Amino acid sequence: MHIIKDRFNFLFNSTKGLILVAxxxxxxxxxxxxxxxxxxxxxxxxxxIIRLFKMDMVQAExxxxxxxxxxxxxxxxxxxxxxxxxxxxxxxxxxxxxxxxIITVGYILTMIFGLGFAYFGHNWAFHGVYIFGLSLxxxxxxxxxxxxxxxxxxHYQLDxxxxxxxxxxxxxxxxxxxxxxxxxxxALFGAIPGTFFGNGFxxxxxxxxxxxxxxxxxxxxxxxxxxxxxxxxxxxITLIIGRWLNFKGILHKIAMPLMILGTVVLNIGVWGVxxxxxxxxxxxxxxxxxxxxxxxxxxxxxxxxxxxxDGTAHIQKPTFGQKLSAxxxxxxxxxxxxQMLYMNFTxxxxxxxxxxxxxxxxxxWPAREERIELTGHWHALSAIIATIILLYYGNVIGLKGxxxxxxxxxxxxxxxxxxxxxxxxxxxxLLITExxxxxxxxxxxxxxxxxxxVLLVLLASLMVWRLIDLFKKKGRWSEEIVTELSQEVxx
Amino acid sequence: xxxxxxxIILLAALLVSCTAVDLNAAIPVFETGVNxxxxxxxPAGEFYFGQHNxxxxxxxYEIMVTDVTTTQYAEFLNQALADxxxxxxxxxxxxxxxxxxxxxxxHEEKIAAGDWLFIPLNDPSQRIRFDGEKFSxxxxxxxxxxxxxxxxxxxxxxxxxxxxxxxxxxxxxxxxGTDTRPFPWGDEISRENANFYSSRxxxxxxxxxxxxxxxxxxxxGKTYNGYATxxxxxxxxxxxxxxxxxxxxxxxxxxxxxRFMRGGSKDTYDMDLxxxxxxxxxxxxxxxxxxxxxxxxxx
Numbered sequence: 001m002h003i004i005k006d007r008f009n010f011l012f013n014s015t016k017g018l019i020l021v022a023x024x025x026x027x028x029x030x031x032x033x034x035x036x037x038x039x040x041x042x043x044x045x046x047x048x049i050i051r052l053f054k055m056d057m058v059q060a061e062x063x064x065x066x067x068x069x070x071x072x073x074x075x076x077x078x079x080x081x082x083x084x085x086x087x088x089x090x091x092x093x094x095x096x097x098x099x100x101x102i103i104t105v106g107y108i109l110t111m112i113f114g115l116g117f118a119y120f121g122h123n124w125a126f127h128g129v130y131i132f133g134l135s136l137x138x139x140x141x142x143x144x145x146x147x148x149x150x151x152x153x154x155h156y157q158l159d160x161x162x163x164x165x166x167x168x169x170x171x172x173x174x175x176x177x178x179x180x181x182x183x184x185x186x187a188l189f190g191a192i193p194g195t196f197f198g199n200g201f202x203x204x205x206x207x208x209x210x211x212x213x214x215x216x217x218x219x220x221x222x223x224x225x226x227x228x229x230x231x232x233x234x235x236x237i238t239l240i241i242g243r244w245l246n247f248k249g250i251l252h253k254i255a256m257p258l259m260i261l262g263t264v265v266l267n268i269g270v271w272g273v274x275x276x277x278x279x280x281x282x283x284x285x286x287x288x289x290x291x292x293x294x295x296x297x298x299x300x301x302x303x304x305x306x307x308x309x310d311g312t313a314h315i316q317k318p319t320f321g322q323k324l325s326a327x328x329x330x331x332x333x334x335x336x337x338x339q340m341l342y343m344n345f346t347x348x349x350x351x352x353x354x355x356x357x358x359x360x361x362x363x364x365w366p367a368r369e370e371r372i373e374l375t376g377h378w379h380a381l382s383a384i385i386a387t388i389i390l391l392y393y394g395n396v397i398g399l400k401g402x403x404x405x406x407x408x409x410x411x412x413x414x415x416x417x418x419x420x421x422x423x424x425x426x427x428x429x430l431l432i433t434e435x436x437x438x439x440x441x442x443x444x445x446x447x448x449x450x451x452x453x454v455l456l457v458l459l460a461s462l463m464v465w466r467l468i469d470l471f472k473k474k475g476r477w478s479e480e481i482v483t484e485l486s487q488e489v490x491x
Numbered sequence: 492x493x494x495x496x497x498x499i500i501l502l503a504a505l506l507v508s509c510t511a512v513d514l515n516a517a518i519p520v521f522e523t524g525v526n527x528x529x530x531x532x533x534p535a536g537e538f539y540f541g542q543h544n545x546x547x548x549x550x551x552y553e554i555m556v557t558d559v560t561t562t563q564y565a566e567f568l569n570q571a572l573a574d575x576x577x578x579x580x581x582x583x584x585x586x587x588x589x590x591x592x593x594x595x596x597x598h599e600e601k602i603a604a605g606d607w608l609f610i611p612l613n614d615p616s617q618r619i620r621f622d623g624e625k626f627s628x629x630x631x632x633x634x635x636x637x638x639x640x641x642x643x644x645x646x647x648x649x650x651x652x653x654x655x656x657x658x659x660x661x662x663x664x665x666x667x668g669t670d671t672r673p674f675p676w677g678d679e680i681s682r683e684n685a686n687f688y689s690s691r692x693x694x695x696x697x698x699x700x701x702x703x704x705x706x707x708x709x710x711x712g713k714t715y716n717g718y719a720t721x722x723x724x725x726x727x728x729x730x731x732x733x734x735x736x737x738x739x740x741x742x743x744x745x746x747x748x749x750r751f752m753r754g755g756s757k758d759t760y761d762m763d764l765x766x767x768x769x770x771x772x773x774x775x776x777x778x779x780x781x782x783x784x785x786x787x788x789x790x
Contacts, residue, residue, distance in 0.1 A: 041760070042689040059673035059765055060542050202543045211771060213596050213747050279597075359598060366737075366752070366772035368759065434758065435616040435779045436512045438701030 007470055009481065015087035016396060016480040018104060020466055022076045022083070023393065025111060026386075027459050029076075033069055033115075034456070039449055055119045064203040068118040068130070074229070075107040075137055078183075080389055081236050082144060087485035088243045089176060090155060095147035099140050106136030138191070141184040148177040161248045163256035171256040172247075176239055178260045182267040183232045189271060190225030193218040207374040211367045220274040228270040230381055231289075234343075235263055237388050238296050241336045244392060246490040251302040255295040262292030282355065293348065300337040307334060331408025332399070333490075335391040338412065339384050346380040346419045350426065365429055376426040380419050387415045390459070396485065397466075397476065410458050418451025512700050514615045518631045519693050521715045525708025527563060527634070529556040531665070531727050532789065538664045539671045542767040547660055554657055554665045555784040557707035557730050558636035558738060559648060561618045561628035564610075567648050568619070568626040576651055578606065579621070582613035586647040596746030600773070608775055609644030616779040634706040636736045636782035642750040642774035645739040645783035656741030657786035659769070662753050665786075666733070666766045668726030673765045675725035675732040680764060683721045685710055685734030686757045687764055693718050695757070702757035704779070707731055733764040736782035748773060756780035 010017040034040065035049040050057055057065075082103050086096045110133030117126035149155070156168035163171035196218050197203050206223045209215060215223075239259065247255070266288030272281035304327055311326020312318035318326070328334050354362055354373060362370050394407050421444045424431075432440055469475040530553040540547040568584065571577040577586040590604035612621050617639045618632040628635075640648075642656075649655050657665065666675045674680050682690045686705040689695070693715065694703040708730040709715075712722030725732045732738075737752035749771040755764035758780045762768070772781075 059678065060544075060671075062762060062765075063542075211749065213598060359600070363598060364773055364776070366770050366776060366778070367749075368763065368770045433616070435514055435700075438512060438697065438699065441701070442698065 006481075007477070010470075010477045012104065014481045015083050015100075015484055017477065018083045018100060019080055019393060019396065021104075022080045022107065023390075023459075024463055024466075025108070026073055026076045027463050029069075029073060029111065029115070030456065031460070039445065053120075056121045057119070061118075063205050063208075065118040066205065067203055068114045071134070072111040072114045074233070075110045075134070077233060077385070077389070078137065079103045079107040081233065081240060082140065084240045084392075084485060085144070085176060085180075085236070086147070088240065088489070089148065089173065089486070091147040095143060099143045099147060102136050102143065103140035106133045106140060109133030110137065134191070138184065138187055141180065141187065144180045145177065145184055148173060148180055150174045150177050159248075161252075163253040171260070172239070172243070172252070175256050175259040175263070176236075178263050179232055179236050179239065182263055183229070183236070186225060186228045186232060186267060186270070189221055189274075190229065193221040193225070197222070207371045210374060211363070211370065217274050220278065224270040224273045226378075228267060230378060230385075231266060231270075231292075232263070234381065234385055235259065235292055237385055238299065238340065241340075241388065241392060242299050244395070244485070244489060245299075245303050245306070245333065247299055247302055249302065251298040255298040255302075258291040258295040258298075262288050262290070262295060264288070266292060286352075286355075289348075293344075296340050300341055303333070303337050330404070331412055332391050332395045332404060335408055335412050336388045339388050339391070339415070342416060342419070343381065343384045346384070346423045347377050350377050350423060361430070369429055373426045376422050380422050383415060383419060387411050387455070396488070397480065407458060407462070410454060414451040414454040414458075416451075418448045418455070421445070421447035421451065514700065515629075516696075516700055518703060519716070520631055521693075521706055521709065523634065523706050523708040523711060523713065525557060525711055525730055527555065527557045527560050527707050530554065530787070531556050531729060533661070533665050533727055536669070538667060538669045540660060540663055540767075542765075544671050547664075549660050549664050551789040552657075552661055552786050553789055554661065554729065554786040556728065558736060558782045558784045559645075560634055560707055561637050562633045564637040564640070564648060565619055565626040565628050567651060568610075568621075571647070571651055572626075577609060577647065579612075580606075583611055584609045584621075584644070586643065588643050588646065591743055591748065592745070594746045599746055600748045602748050602774065607643040608641050608777075609647055610640050611777065614639055614777075632704075635704045636707055636731070638704060638736055638779045638782050639777045640739075640782065641777050642739050642772075644777075646741070646774075648783070649741075649785035652785065654785040654787040656739055656783060658742050659740045659751055659753065661786050662732075662738065662740050663766055665727055665729050666725050666754070670726075672726075673767075674723075675729070675766065676721070676723040680733075680761045681721065683710070683719060684723045685731075685755075685764055687734045687755060688758055688760050690734070690757075702780075704757060704782075705735055707735075709735075733766070736780055737770055737778075739781065739783040741786075750774045752781060 011021050012018065032049065032053070036046045040046055049055070083100060086099055109129050113126040113129035113133065117123060117130055150169055150173040155170060155173055157164040157170035157173070158168065165171065204219070204222075206226055209219055210223065242252075242255075266285060269281050269284030269288050272278065272284055277284070307330070308318075308323045308326045311329050312322055315322055350373070362373065390411055391408060394404065394411075399407055425441070425444045425448070428437060428440060428444070469477055533549070533552050533554060535549060535551040537546050537548050539545070568577060571586070572579070577584050585606040586609050588602070588604065588607045591602040593599065593601045610619060611617060612619070618629040618635065618637075620627050620629055646656055672678060674684065676684060682692075686692050686694070686702070686709070688702055689697060692705055694705050695701060710720045710723040711730060713720060723733070724730055732754055734755050735757055736754070737756045738754045740751050740753055742751060750773075752770040752772070753768070755768060763770070
């Protein structure tokens with residue numbers, strides 16, 4: 001009996017176990033639901049999956065199903081970030097336990113009963129439990145805000161190499177706090193219109209209404225909600241990576257206030273879309289996004305300089321090649337910030353380009369083309385966040401040697417290949433006419449499918465390996481059960 | 492050498508991506524037996540409109556059984572040119588449009604009165620030929636829907652014959668009938684119902700030119716050279732109300748210069764073939780995947 005109890009204790013009562021369970025849940029959902037669209041649908045695999053699992057796919061409910069699917073995956077990602085924060089930052093043990101327990105129950109209920117409701121007939125009890133799960137996650141978020149409260153003496157930063165006020169308030173903790181607080185508020189920003197539309201089944205996907213000139217406040221809220229939640233998840237993972245890498249020094253002192261400023265202004269801008277501020281909301285959003293992105297750039301500069309410095313410490317006058325070699329020596333430490341840089345090419349620059357040339361280029365194309373850009377750019381951002389989590393997770397579980405190289409570079413190269421394909425696919429109309437596009441589309445699809453396929457194989461291999469490990473008496477799990485992420489922060 | 496294999500495969504894939512497309516590749520010719528000159532009577536009354544089944548009403552009207560074909564459009568251009576209803580300006584056929592009321596709404600662009608592009612003659616995807624005197628359809632495409640036509644070109648065609656582009660309400664009622672079906676023929680879609688992206692019809696080749704249009708009324712239950720179709724008429728007997736080409740509709744909405752299209756096309760996934768799905772574009776937009784049909788008031 002204690003064999004099961006020990007494993008259960010690892011999976012649901014340790015940070016690394018909880019992260020593993022959440023990644024496994026996402027992997028499982030991705031494996032099954034990824035078969036329902038794109039090339040899998042073209043090849044007829046979607047029909048097989050629908051028959052196999054007896055899914056109930058009413059045509060008019062497609063948008064509602066997708067909304068629940070997105071939420072199911074996103075809640076597990078939010079849970080992973082939460083586990084990382086509660087393990088990296090100091091907080092009362094009671095609060096840490098409560099937050100982790102509540103969010104775990106919350107996201108698992110959301111995922112199981114949400115997907116159960118959406119894809120397997122409409123059992124309204126399932127819908128109720130799904131909403132209950134989301135509510136638990138919200139409550140865990142409120143507790144997180146309380147736990148992160150930075151103006152307590154025991155949370156003060158004593159080390160002057162980190163960003164802190166004269167009194168000693170930890171500015172990095174304020175950044176975590178601001179991001180958590182605005183995440184909770186922004187969740188409400190989606191929950192209220194979500195309840196409104198969900199109750200009447202009149203759900204919609206934001207990309208399908210974006211071009212209508214008149215949108216209701218509730219529609220604006222939904223559009224704002226999905227943008228800000230993804231942005232906040234991205235900001236939070238940036239802070240987490242910074243903490244893991246032990247970001248400090250002068251760049252840290254500049255970056256953390258910028259991160260707070262960016263987060264707050266960005267939120268005000270996004271909330272503004274549902275108010276009379278709407279005409280200037282985008283300007284406020286750009287104003288907020290700039291300091292956040294600049295702060296991430298400072299993290300990148302600091303971490304790359306550190307990787308080069310550490311990697312060439314033994315060389316008196318390192319050459320450019322030696323510095324480059326030191327920079328890319330460890331893909332798990334180089335990768336997260338590289339992905340943040342890469343994100344600019346696939347998401348940020350693209351989004352800004354779209355916004356600047358909206359009427360001249362994108363609004364000349366039909367709405368369905370614009371939809372491809374919209375869905376493509378936020379799928380790319382989600383995928384990048386997922387890969388950053390996986391890169392950090394590779395370090396969390398202590399991958400070493402060739403496996404570490406293989407895993408890290410596998411994620412980096414193949415995700416970059418896929419995302420480059422997606423980016424060109426989104427922008428293909430700048431390059432080629434509809435009539436002549438098919439060979440280019442085929443080539444891009446190869447790049448995207450190979451890239452995503454290899455990523456999924458890597459993820460599946462990782463999960464199988466961890467599953468096998470659980471059957472071992474003294475497996476890796478038995479070591480991970482006692483360690484916290486704060487113990488593994490870079491020196 | 493082994494390390495080079497993935498790079499070689501990738502390069503080969505990229506090279507294949509650069510292959511030129513033969514837009515005039517031979518196309519199978521089939522007679523569907525559906526007469527595109529036929530009009531269908533739609534009765535007055537209520538019907539379910541949109542994804543969320545709002546109840547709406549229309550008066551009685553008639554609508555074309557299929558999209559306007561290239562043959563029909565070529566005949567129109569011959570008559571309209573003779574009547575000075577359209578003009579040839581270089582490689583463009585243009586015609587007069589009285590303009591829209593401009594409201595200055597965000598993103599709205601002014602559509603002024605004047606001559607606007609109906610169709611271009613120099614686009615390689617154009618299936619209408621002009622020898623300097625007469626217009627004619629490209630051989631093989633005679634019974635295919637007219638494409639590469641702007642909203643003005645569609646509006647002009649219908650107006651010339653004292654008809655109009657169907658409103659979104661008229662279009663949707665004609666496609667759906669009076670129940671809540673998502674597709675003109677019923678609740679589910681299969682490849683033999685319509686021409687959509689990667690539907691493996693006899694006209695597509697996803698390795699080169701991709702999807703192409705199919706003759707109007709093709710999906711009528713007939714078998715063509717061993718390719719069996721399902722009868723996919725709407726409850727009122729219209730064909731091609733899902734797939735093949737997006738269809739321009741006639742509504743001009745306040746504060747918006749975009750014109751709406753319905754029905755999905757050969758280039759879209761099946762989800763875009765659902766009856767309530769809309770697309771829109773500037774009225775000057777043209778594409779090998781956009782056509783139209785006309786409606787008229789009941790006599």
